[in-house]
Amino acid sequence: MTKAPRILGIGHYVPEKVLTNADLEKFVDTSDEWITSRTGIKERRVAAEGEAVSDMALVASRRALESAGMTADDLTHIILCTLTPDFFCPPAACILEEKLGVRGKAAFDLNAACSGFVNGIETGRAFLSLHEDAKVLVVAAESLTSRTNWKDRTTCVLFGDGAGAVILGNAPLEGAKHDAAIQDVELKSDGAFGHLLTVGGGSAAPAKLGEIVDERHFIQMNGPEVFKVAVRSMESVCREVLERNSLTADDIDFFIPHQANYRILDAVARKLGLPAEKVCVTVDRYGNSSASSIIIALSEAVHDGRIKPGCRVLLGVFGGGFTWGSAILQF
Incomplete structure (x- = not known):
């Protein structure tokens, strides 16, 4: 059998605490109608007190390993995609490695903001091209509510927490519950737009x-400008990866865009000619969980049976930086 990069297992995790729009009305100058009409979000998940990114990543990783019929000992690489790590140092991936009970793996964090998961997939594919028998854990986990300014009504209503993970390898595993070939990936960025979406606290503005601590250390965003670039960029990169593979919207069974805002994902889907029944939406229940949003949506659709063997899935992401990208998965 020809070896090619593929997903061997998949899992996700969202915290138990639910923060509804009605809850937000109690301490933010906003309303359910205002939030829903502008974002499509009705509720989001919030990490428990003391629940770090590595803790959420651990649950998602264990579920992905179980899906693949593997143990953590089988892993060779751990990539944790996040912009909200436990600490600046050590890397959250190393903390995750210790919590998984293993040592000696290649482990590092990857920050491409909300595009992190697809960047992680492409990085994993690179490792697989160099190491034929590699087994790569790509996990995206975010605790955005820890960097949310609850006095900023334009941003605090948007974000939530969660994690999702996949195991990558070069050949199908006997006994694996889920399997998908990674048909293609395309990544792009433009740092000229970076100032439109920021989370401070680094060396440019150290505490x-x-x-x-002031508002610079929390999420700051020019929403209208981000919206315009996000729609244009995601549509363009999705078209590029489809055309490169001689595919059209008719060949796609499901489209899973970054769950930033319902208006954004709906606009991109419409421009691509993808009907609503092909679009996986979780933003209404989980809000924008950055890098983890797309893998949570993918994992949910796989585990609830919507995505079945034979389905072709298009991913589209966009995030701070700006970064954006697309991938095609064949289940």
Whole structure:
């Protein structure tokens, strides 16, 4: 059998705590109608007190390993895609490795903001091309509510927490519950737009001992400008990867876009000619969970039986940086 990069297992996790729009009305100057009409979001999940990104990643990773019929010992590489790691150092991937009970793996964090998961898939494909027998864990996990400014009504209603994971390998595994070939991936970026969506606290604006943390250390976004670039960029990169593979919208069974805002994902789907029944939507229940949003939606659709063997899935992502990308999966 010809070896090619593929997903061997998949899993996800969302925290138990639900924060509804009605809950937000109690401490934010907003309303359910305002949030729903502009974003499509009705509720989001919030990590428990003390629940770090590595904790959420651990649950998702274990579920992906179980789906693949593997143990953590079988892994060779761990890639944790996140913009909200446990600490600046050590990498959250190394903390995850320890929590998985293994040592000696290649482990590192990858930050491409909301596009992180697809960047992680492409990075995993690169490792698989170099190491034929590699087994790569790609996990995306975010605790965006830890970097949410609850006094900013334009952004605090958008974000939620969660994690999703896949196991990548070069050949199908006997006993694996889920399997999908990674047909193609395309990644792009443009740093000229970086200032439109930021989360500070790095070396360009370091915190000083005793200094009060201000709004620069939390999510700041120019929503209208981000919206315009997001729709244009995701549509363009999805068209590019479809055309390169001689595919059209009719060849796609499901479209899973980054779950940033219902208006964005709906606009992209319409421009691509994809009907609503082909679009996987979780933003109404989970909000925007950044890098983890697309893998949570993918995992949910696989585990609830919507995505079956034979289905072709188109992924489309967009995030701060700006970064964006697309991938085609063949189940």
